[in-house]
Amino acid sequence: MFKLIKRNYVYNEWFWAYVFLAVDLAWSTLFLFYPMIKGVIYSFQDIRLQNISNPHFIGFKNYINVLTDPDWWHSVKVSAVYTLGVVPMGIIIPLTISLLLAHFRRSIRDFFKAAFYLPGVVSAVIMAMTLKWIFDPMAGFMNWLLSLLGLPTQLWYSSTSEALLTLIIMNWLSSHGFNILLYSAALDRIPKSLYEAAEIDAASSWRRFWKITWPLLKPTTLYVLIISVIGSFQAFGGAFFITHGGPMKATEFLNYRIYVTFYQFGEYGVAATMSVLLMLIVIAVSLLNFKIMGSEVEY
Amino acid sequence: MKRSLAIVITLLLALMIMSSALAVASTDTITALLPFRPNTPFGAYLGQVFNLFEQTHPGVKIKWISGGSWGDYIKKLGTMLGARQGPDVAYGNANYLFVPGRGAGLASADSLTIPDKYFTKDERLGMGAAVIGSVSIPGRGIVVWPWHLYIGGISTMIANEDILREAGFDPNKIRKNGWTIKQFLELGSKVVKDLNGDGKPDRWLFYPVNSDHMRIGIFPVYLSKKRPLLEQWTLDYFFDTKTGKLKDPELLHRAFQYLYDLVHKYKYAPAAAVSKSMGDASDAFLRGELAFVANGPDYLSTVKEHNRMVLEGQIKGKVIHAxxxxxxxxxxPGHGPIRPGLAVYGFYNFKQNPYKGDEHTKHVMEFCDFITNIVFQPILAAEGFMSPDRRLFATRYAMAANLYDTNDPSVRYWLNDMRNNALPSLSQYACVAFTKAFREAKGKWFHDSFIPALEGMIAGKLTADEAFNEVKVAAEKLPYPRVNKDKLRDITNSINKLIKEEQEESKMFK
Incomplete structure (x- = not known):
């Protein structure tokens, strides 16, 4: 009997592949797909804290309400501006640092890579609190620095016009470790022979970058671009820990709006609708990135 | 032999699993979501009370879920309720549970009744008007066991008395006689100072943050108007309970201008603090940088803890007399001192419908009775496990103001004042007189129009006129009908009845 099982299944790669996939699939179904489907169902229901025992189907009413709500579009604008501010620098800064690090020997490179990645393992709360202190308009490090240089101090996150920019600057200063690792790994994979050949052809370093490095980094750049866009559209921590969406809703990101709708207003159906719309926005922007960048990617 | 051994082992395993399952099945677990932390002295005390309950009720276990900070606790409760995983027992005040826009808002209650089923008429009379916070919602299975009374933080400010005395103001006189906005501004001119000589003030009257801008900035003008009791003590400050319209718009406009002047004209509160949190304000107060914070009276316990740590050398800083x-x-004319608000805090049973005979519900009811039993109240007071304001105990047997010894004269003043004069908040009653659609819309109005307008004004982006107009226009757009007239009539009748009961009861204590 055992021999039969052994003959038919034990050495059958497909069988074991399905077994292992089934574990992952079950996990994903339970913790990813089920909540996602439930969220989509909620988005078509009138479900809120006050009627949780009696939710009912209301068709597209939640969608109509959200899409005609000026506050929703304000949050879309805030998130879009934040994304535009954060994503390009999320590529330029890590790429520049990775290119600079490439000139050093391996041990120094590894040290700096670890140093840049370190903020990523620090608790988001600690990170936010540290940045909050640095940009504190009354007693922060940045204003102290500006005073030292004889420059006017700023209100930073206490200003309706500067708050979003401050959160963007905070992002520039604090969240590039992972992208540096990706770019460094991608740079390591580019064959040295290509640069040697270019050198023989007397190509300038600028030309070598544009003709060799950049095209071969495009798969990584596409990946970085997409995860950065997704991440910045889902930005939440800065608004939650530092600005509370203010002042005057200047930093009310989409995710923060969803949070407020869910927890403060107790409108689960509307919050679910916003989540679905956010998901559609992220998918649409990601597809656009694929469309624009994907055709030029050389794998 | 091997086969027999396998059978025996299998049977033993099955027996073990079955006995474990039976043991689990025979243990009834009550989940209690509480904002107290088990690692604090008070938490440890409550833990002992819970242990005592478990010992006297074999087979019943208490699962204590700690909610963290009050804000986190309210969010956690809301989330649990939203996920239909509400705890058996939660602690709180009806305002938090019924006000729309709060995490655990249950504003759709169609009617609120005092649970006669669990309290005799005599007991209810003993509780007096304070029992107004003790409500159950028919069909929803929410029953409350009142535990203690709490001075509404909305009408109190915590003062750094050292700063007040330095400026020539006697806090005891202020408490005795009250004080006017003119005196408050005079204090500001003496308090706001550049102490370190860098040319910028580093001591302020208050931070215009979170709710402090409301309590210290807007309410002194807006709430000092004398109004009928029903209007005075409804939690909804801004909308008329009878019409649903914005209450006294001209006065609200003046209140906006007052806050604007405090920040921009007199510069007694820093505009740059607009994005700071209540925690930041609390820290600044402990550093001696603020003369006032608007907080609940239990903040005095935080100050005391700060002082203890300073005296023991655990932290640097100064002892603060607050x-x-x-x-x-x-x-x-027409304005006067703002009376303190009073709220009833107790234990709410969420999950179960009123006792219908099942064992779990019975255990939950017994547990709530046990922890709110009057036997524990003097112990709590004597051991100092409750902050001073909580020493005005409200139990199902004695809701009237039994004033225990307190060490803090300011608290004693307030407690006496309340015992003689104040009525508890009538908020949840007035709240449910508004239509459901209006309640939901005004919650959003507050978040999406009122607070942003205030923040814009404090940050200097809007003038007081512009901010007020934004608020007014947004308020006018809220949906009609706003008031459920039938419900309002019932509510008004029941409130009047309770007020009479309170008056009768208060005679007993004079």
């Missing part, structure tokens, strides 16, 4: 003072009021 106390509650009333809010200043507008010294004009």
């Amino acid at each position: 106390g509650i003072v009333p809010m200043p009021y507008l010294n004009e």
Whole structure:
């Protein structure tokens, strides 16, 4: 009997592949797909804290309400501006640092890579609190620095016009470790022979970058671009820990709006609708990135 | 032999699993979501009470879920309720549970009744009007066991009495006589100073943050107007309970201008603090940088803890003498001192419908009775496990103001004042007189229009006129009908009845 099982299944790669996939699939179904489907169902229901025992189907009413709500579009604008501010620098800064690090020997490179990645393992709360202190308009490090240089101090996150920019600057200063690792790994994979050949052809370093490095980094750049866009559209921590969406809703990101709708207003159906719309926005922007960048990617 | 051994082992395993399952099945677990932390002295005390309950009720276990900070606790409760995983027992005040826009808002309650089923008429009379916070919602299975009374933080300010005395103001006189906005501004001119000589003020009257801008900035003008009791003590400050319209718009406009002037004209509160949190304000107060914070009286415990740590050398800083003072009021005809609000805090049973005979519900009911039993109240007071304001105990047997010894004269003043004069908040009753659609819309109005307008004004982006207009226009757009007239009539009748009961009861204590 055992021999039969052994003959038919034990050495059958497909069988074991399905077994292992089934574990992952079950996990994903339970913790990813089920909540996602439930969220989509909620988005078509009138479900809120006050009627949780009696939710009912209301068709597209939640969608109509959200899409005609000026506050929703304000949050879309805030998130879009934040994304535009954060994503390009999320590529330029890590790429520049990775290119600079490439000139050093391996041990120094590894040290700096670890140093840049370190903020990523620090608790988001600690990170936010540290940045909050640095940009504190009354007693922060940045204003102290500006005073030292004889420059006017700023209100930073206490200003309706500067708050979003401050959160963007905070992002520039604090969240590039992972992208540096990706770019460094991608740079390591580019064959040295290509640069040697270019050198023989007397190509300038600028030309070598544009003709060799950049095209071969495009798969990584596409990946970085997409995860950065997704991440910045889902930005939440800065608004939650530092600005509370203010002042005057200047930093009310989409995710923060969803949070407020869910927890403060107790409108689960509307919050679910916003989540679905956010998901559609992220998918649409990601597809656009694929469309624009994907055709030029050389794998 | 091997086969027999396998059978025996299998049977033993099955027996073990079955006995474990039976043991689990025979243990009834009550989940209690509480904002107290088990690792604090008070938490440890409650833990002992819970252990005592478990010992006297074999087979019943208490699963204590700690909610963290009050804000986190309210969010956690809301989330649990939203996920239909509400705890058996939660602690709180009806305002938090019924006000729309709060995490655990249950504003759709169609009617609220005092649970006669669990309290005799005599007991209810003993509880007096304070029992107004003790409600159950028919069909929803929410029953409350009142535990203690709490001075509404909305009408109290915590003052750094050292700063007040330095400026020539006697906090005891302020408590005794009240004080006007004019006096408050005079204090500001003496308090706001550049102490380190860098040319910028580093001591302020208050931070215009979170709710402090409301309590110290807007309410002194807006709430000092004398109004009928029903209007005075409804939690909804801004909308008329009878019409649903914005209450006294001209006065609200003046309140906006007052806050604007405090920040931009007099510069007694820093505009740059607009994005700071209540925690930041609390820290600044402990550093001696603020003369006032608007907080609940239990903040005095935080100050005491700060002082203890300073005296023991655990932290650097100065000992701060803090106390509650009333809010200043507008010294004009028709205005007067703002009376303290009073809320009933207790244990709410969420999950179960009123006892119908099942064992779990019975255990939950017994547990709530046990922890709110009057036997524990003097122990709590004597051991100092409750902050001073909580020593005005409200139990199902004695809701009237039994004033225990308190060490803090400011608290004693307030407690006496309340015992003689104040009525508890009527908020949840007035709240449910508004239509459901209006309640939901005004919750959003507050978040999406009122607070952003205030923040814009404090940050200097809007003038007081512009901010007020934004708020007014947004309020006018809220949906009609706003008031459920039938419900309002019932509510008004029941409130009047309770007020009479309170008056009768208060005679007993004079």
